[in-house]
Every structure is written in C-alpha cells, then in structure tokens.
Amino acid sequence: MQRALSLALLALAASGSYLDAQRCPERAVQHIRPSLRHAPPDLEGTYRAPFEFVCGAPATIRVRRVGAELVATVEADADCPQAGRTRWSGLPPVPGQAEFPVRIARPDGRMADGTARLSDRCGIEVGTGTGRASAYYRTDAACAPEPRPVVVFVGGFADGLNRNVVRVFCAYDAAWEHTRKLYFAYDADRGRMMRAIRDSADGAPVVLVGHSYGGDTAYELADSLGAHVHLLVTLDPVSPRREGQTVPRPREVRRWINVRVGSRPGLSSCGLAGAIGGAWGPQPAADADLRFPPDPAKDDPDDDHCKTEEMFLLQPVQAALAEIR
CATH class of the missing domain: 3.40.50 (Rossmann fold)
Incomplete structure (x- = not known):
C-alpha cells in the first residue's frame, strides 16, 4: 500500500x-535578514568612509553607545583638528528597523536632522536628504571581508x-x-x-x-x-x-x-x-x-x-x- x-x-x-x-x-x-529580524543591530565598531578624507587619510569613525544613543566620532591622529569630533548621533534602531533618525554635524559645527540607513549588517549611509549621503563600512573583525x-x-x-x-x-x-x-x-x-x-x-x-x-x-x-x-x-x-x-x-x-x-x-x-x-x-x-x-x-x-x-x-x-x- x-x-x-x-x-x-x-x-x-x-x-x-x-x-x-x-x-x-x-x-x-x-528578504529574510536574520541579523535585522532577531535583535537590534549591533552597530558599535570601527567604520571607514572611503570617499571622504580627514587630515589626508580616508575618514575613520568609531561608533559607540553613550547612554541611550549611538555616537559616531572621528578617529584620527591627535594633531588632526577633527579628531574626536562627533559626525552623527541618534537612538539605535529596534529589531526589523533598517532606518533611524540621527543628528548630523554640518561643516559649521551645527547639528541637522537626518536619517541613517543600514545598507547591510556592515554598512551605514547617513544623510540629510539633500546632497550625497555619507557611506560608512565597518572594518573591524565583526565584518572581516x-x-x-x-x-x-x-x-x-x-x-x-x-x-x-x-x-x-x-x-x-x-x-x-x-x-x-x-x-x-x-x-x-x-x-x-x-x-x-x-x-x-x-x-x-x-x-x-x-x-x-x-x-x-x-x-x-x-x-x-x-x-x-x-x-x-x-x-x-x-x-x-x-x-x-x-x-x-x-x-x-x-x-x-x-x-x-x-x-x-x-x-x-x-x-x-x-x-x-x-x-x-x-x-x-x-x-x-x-x-x-x-x-x-x-x-x-x-x-x-x-x-x-x-x-x-x-x-x-x-x-x-x-x-x-
């Protein structure tokens, strides 16, 4: 049978x-994206912006959690005027959220409202909606190529x-x-x-x-x-x-x-x-x-x-x- x-x-x-x-x-x-679906994305780490330069080198930022917010600051030699400056900050995204609001530093030092968008688990694009967004790619061990x-x-x-x-x-x-x-x-x-x-x-x-x-x-x-x-x-x-x-x-x-x-x-x-x-x-x-x-x-x-x-x-x-x- x-x-x-x-x-x-x-x-x-x-x-x-x-x-x-x-x-x-x-x-x-x-799209099924387990790292986005399961938990808040782990965004703390070292990133590089290959199309931006700071003191003669590709811009490198360090994203850290400060209180409830994520804060991205410039990493550079101590004699670089921009070393330690905040590039952007904002509350981290929740599970399933690929975009989140941030405040972005303008060239004159003032902060402007903007949006950070996760391009994947190792990339962040940050912009105000006008002009080209800044693209940051994680370079630490969590995103080894x-x-x-x-x-x-x-x-x-x-x-x-x-x-x-x-x-x-x-x-x-x-x-x-x-x-x-x-x-x-x-x-x-x-x-x-x-x-x-x-x-x-x-x-x-x-x-x-x-x-x-x-x-x-x-x-x-x-x-x-x-x-x-x-x-x-x-x-x-x-x-x-x-x-x-x-x-x-x-x-x-x-x-x-x-x-x-x-x-x-x-x-x-x-x-x-x-x-x-x-x-x-x-x-x-x-x-x-x-x-x-x-x-x-x-x-x-x-x-x-x-x-x-x-x-x-x-x-x-x-x-x-x-x-x-």
Missing part, C-alpha cells in the same frame, strides 16, 4: 497540477516544482548577512556537494538547512563535514530508513536545531509527502527540537510539512543564523 501511495505521489509531483498552490507568488521576493560563512540549502523531493526550499533560498539575503549561499537538491551527487561546500567555505563556518528528504541529506552532510558545520537546521526531515527514529547528534557539529511537524499527515500531496517519506521521531540530541506549529490549535495537516518559510522564520532558527560570523 505504501509503495502504491509513493508512486501516486511521484505522478502528482511530475504533473505539478496538485502543487500549483505552493509555487512562488507573483510578487517581489521578501573573507572568508564569509556559507549557508547551504538542501531541497526535498520535487523541490524544483513545489519550490518549498527554493523560496527560502531566494529570500535569504546573503549579501545583507555577509554570507554566501548554495542550493542543492537532496539527490544531487553527494561527492559533488561535499566538494562544492568545502571549496566555497575555504575554512569559513558552514550552515546546513535541509527540508524533508533534504533534511536527511543535510544531516548526513553535517556528519561528514564535522567541525566545519557551525549550525545544522533540519526542517521536518523524512527518510524511510529513519522513520519514527531518534538519531545521534552529528559528529562535532556545533549546533543543531530540528523542526518537526506536530500534526497528523493530511491527504494533500504535501501531507502525503511528509507521511510517505518517513517522518523522523523527536530528536532529543538536538540543541532545540521544535514543534511546528508551536501552537497545536494552529495545526494544518494538509500543508504543515510544506510551510518551510514559517519553519525557517521560527525565532530560535533566526537567532542562531544571526549569530553566524
């Missing part, structure tokens, strides 16, 4: 007619059609997060995947995010990559050989978050995919074993297995991604 259902599901996925509702909507991609962490997304069965992970992969803003990203189907050549990840990471931290069969593949990749993996995220993983089982923690992986659907499987193609694929059991070896959805009253058996964006946006997952450096 299970084999017959599996063949039927294959046929449905091949035709795509039952998966149309899971395709990306015709709209601009919503290379090598950047690599976030690897592994799609499950028929992800090219239902785009459950493709949607998340496209929405994750690697440029903003100062990371790089890769995408693989769960059944891609394992050796090629390993080589591509190692070559791309070049010693930098690796994050693996896998859904359904892709969760099973991500788990095995993590076990092989070991200490290179700083974070493993398995989104309702399935595989016949691990159906209903708990699995050991992958060797040397620093952090593992497992998300599992709590509802019984429905009769839609999505619900059947979770059931026929062989859903894993609870994973006590994970650092966090999260039920999805967290509130059982919101269970949706027909679609929960395919709500990858909502799983990916769970607070513990976003918080862990925000910490990746």
Whole structure:
C-alpha cells in the first residue's frame, strides 16, 4: 500500500497540477535578514568612509553607545583638528528597523536632522536628504571581508516544482548577512556537494538547512563535514530508513536545531509527502527540537510539512543564523 501511495505521489509531483498552490507568488521576493529580524543591530565598531578624507587619510569613525544613543566620532591622529569630533548621533534602531533618525554635524559645527540607513549588517549611509549621503563600512573583525560563512540549502523531493526550499533560498539575503549561499537538491551527487561546500567555505563556518528528504541529506552532510558545520537546521526531515527514529547528534557539529511537524499527515500531496517519506521521531540530541506549529490549535495537516518559510522564520532558527560570523 505504501509503495502504491509513493508512486501516486511521484505522478502528482511530475504533473505539478496538485502543487500549483505552493509555487512562488507573483510578487517581489521578501528578504529574510536574520541579523535585522532577531535583535537590534549591533552597530558599535570601527567604520571607514572611503570617499571622504580627514587630515589626508580616508575618514575613520568609531561608533559607540553613550547612554541611550549611538555616537559616531572621528578617529584620527591627535594633531588632526577633527579628531574626536562627533559626525552623527541618534537612538539605535529596534529589531526589523533598517532606518533611524540621527543628528548630523554640518561643516559649521551645527547639528541637522537626518536619517541613517543600514545598507547591510556592515554598512551605514547617513544623510540629510539633500546632497550625497555619507557611506560608512565597518572594518573591524565583526565584518572581516573573507572568508564569509556559507549557508547551504538542501531541497526535498520535487523541490524544483513545489519550490518549498527554493523560496527560502531566494529570500535569504546573503549579501545583507555577509554570507554566501548554495542550493542543492537532496539527490544531487553527494561527492559533488561535499566538494562544492568545502571549496566555497575555504575554512569559513558552514550552515546546513535541509527540508524533508533534504533534511536527511543535510544531516548526513553535517556528519561528514564535522567541525566545519557551525549550525545544522533540519526542517521536518523524512527518510524511510529513519522513520519514527531518534538519531545521534552529528559528529562535532556545533549546533543543531530540528523542526518537526506536530500534526497528523493530511491527504494533500504535501501531507502525503511528509507521511510517505518517513517522518523522523523527536530528536532529543538536538540543541532545540521544535514543534511546528508551536501552537497545536494552529495545526494544518494538509500543508504543515510544506510551510518551510514559517519553519525557517521560527525565532530560535533566526537567532542562531544571526549569530553566524
């Protein structure tokens, strides 16, 4: 019976007619920026303005918290008249806020109202709305240029059609997060995947995010990559050989978050995919074993297995991604 259902599901996925509702909507991609979503951006640090010069050198500022405000002051040699002068100040942004009001020093020393805009987690543009804004780029260790962490997304069965992970992969803003990203189907050549990840990471931290069969593949990749993996995220993983089982923690992986659907499987193609694929059991070896959805009253058996964006946006997952450096 299970084999017959599996063949039927294959046929449905091949035709795509039952998966149309899971395709990306015709709209601009919503950016997923964990470092902005999870907590107030950490803006304290050293920045350089490559197009501005102070006493013959590119302008360098130091952003510090003074009381409740962020204050940006010029860093220069002691004999430079501008050393220690305030460039701008203002209350720091709250989570999810990419712009915040500031007061900007004019050439005559007076302060003018302006706006600071985060261009990414390591860049700030400050201006009054007239003329060119000043662009500052963080240069301390928190924003080292290379090598950047690599976030690897592994799609499950028929992800090219239902785009459950493709949607998340496209929405994750690697440029903003100062990371790089890769995408693989769960059944891609394992050796090629390993080589591509190692070559791309070049010693930098690796994050693996896998859904359904892709969760099973991500788990095995993590076990092989070991200490290179700083974070493993398995989104309702399935595989016949691990159906209903708990699995050991992958060797040397620093952090593992497992998300599992709590509802019984429905009769839609999505619900059947979770059931026929062989859903894993609870994973006590994970650092966090999260039920999805967290509130059982919101269970949706027909679609929960395919709500990858909502799983990916769970607070513990976003918080862990925000910490990746």
